[in-house]
Amino acid sequence: MSNEMQGYVQNAFEYARSSCGEGRVASYIPALAQVDPKKFGIAVALSNGEYHCAGDAEEPFSIQSISKVFTLTLALERLGNTLWESVGREPSGSSFNSIIQLETEGGKPRNPLINAGAIATTDRLIDNRSVDTTISEILDFMRESAADDSVFIDGIVATSEAGMGARNRSLAHFMSAFDNLRHPVETILAVYFQQCAVAMSCSQLARAGLFLALSGKDPSSSNQLISSEHCRRINAIMLACGHYDNSGEFAFRVGLPGKSGVGGGILAIAPGQGAIAVWSPGLNQAGTSLVGSLALEHFAAAAGWSVFE
Numbered sequence: 181m182s183n184e185m186q187g188y189v190q191n192a193f194e195y196a197r198s199s200c201g202e203g204r205v206a207s208y209i210p211a212l213a214q215v216d217p218k219k220f221g222i223a224v225a226l227s228n229g230e231y232h233c234a235g236d237a238e239e240p241f242s243i244q245s246i247s248k249v250f251t252l253t254l255a256l257e258r259l260g261n262t263l264w265e266s267v268g269r270e271p272s273g274s275s276f277n278s279i280i281q282l283e284t285e286g287g288k289p290r291n292p293l294i295n296a297g298a299i300a301t302t303d304r305l306i307d308n309r310s311v312d313t314t315i316s317e318i319l320d321f322m323r324e325s326a327a328d329d330s331v332f333i334d335g336i337v338a339t340s341e342a343g344m345g346a347r348n349r350s351l352a353h354f355m356s357a358f359d360n361l362r363h364p365v366e367t368i369l370a371v372y373f374q375q376c377a378v379a380m381s382c383s384q385l386a387r388a389g390l391f392l393a394l395s396g397k398d399p400s401s402s403n404q405l406i407s408s409e410h411c412r413r414i415n416a417i418m419l420a421c422g423h424y425d426n427s428g429e430f431a432f433r434v435g436l437p438g439k440s441g442v443g444g445g446i447l448a449i450a451p452g453q454g455a456i457a458v459w460s461p462g463l464n465q466a467g468t469s470l471v472g473s474l475a476l477e478h479f480a481a482a483a484g485w486s487v488f489e
């Protein structure tokens with residue numbers, strides 16, 4: 181298995197590398213615009229404990245919206261089904277920061293993986309606690325699932341996004357006007373901007389996502405980190421909603437639950453098999469890593485990983 185799997189990773193890396201530099205690095209968060217567009221890494225963490233990597237797989241990058249998977253996990257565990265009072269579970273078919281549906285749908289965002297839905301989820305996760313307590317919980321969970329205490333929040337990225345956060349503030353105020361938020365907008369966004377600024381490498385991220393491939397179990401101890409029911413549901417939401425208005429295309433091409441971030445990372449889950457993290461900062465029009473998607477498509481086809489077979 182080892183050599184075969186390393187071959188799949190290496191081949192996917194070589195295949196996608198020729199497109200490096202295509203796509204556009206996110207520039208609306210100024211700190212992200214500084215990142216070298218030629219960076220490219222891939223890491224696969226298998227359910228049997230093996231790791232396989234290629235390229236810049238050990239270099240931390242800004243996980244951005246991939247953090248929404250982890251805050252959804254925590255919120256679902258903390259609140260159970262009452263979370264769905266605040267946010268839905270339908271694909272939006274709209275861009276990541278769209279406000280249009282909020283107006284026609286009473287301020288309830290379509291799903292927890294678009295910006296509005298993630299802000300509503302973070303609001304519920306706060307649950308009358310402080311910003312610092314909530315952020316510590318998120319960071320601790322990311323460190324625990326990555327089995328690595330060096331996972332950190334990049335303060336420069338957090339400040340950079342907070343400085344340019346008019347769009348996310350608008351989404352939050354709009355939801356607040358519909359009475360769909362329980363805490364002050366600036367409290368929620370103080371958590372949201374920091375969760376998006378968590379920095380992880382592909383290796384750390386693949387390890388951190390492994391519990392979602394293992395029915396919610398911690399890969400080392402086999403302890404149930406989250407319930408298997410929640411695990412299935414998070415994977416379903418990732419498959420249907422993980423790439424904004426590119427979610428159908430990603431499901432068609434890759435066939436796995438996934439979540440993109442505008443930092444150029446993607447986390448994909450192959451239930452029962454493992455987790456894959458890719459990073460390449462050039463994005464397609466929907467804000468998903470262009471080279472990362474190509475690598476995932478190639479890898480999943482070669483390894484035969486798909487939720488549809």
Ligand code: GLU
Pocket residue numbers: 243244245246276277295341348376440441442443467
């Ligand atoms: N922090 C970004 C934002 O809120 C996340 C978007 C993304 O990664 O897709 O705009």
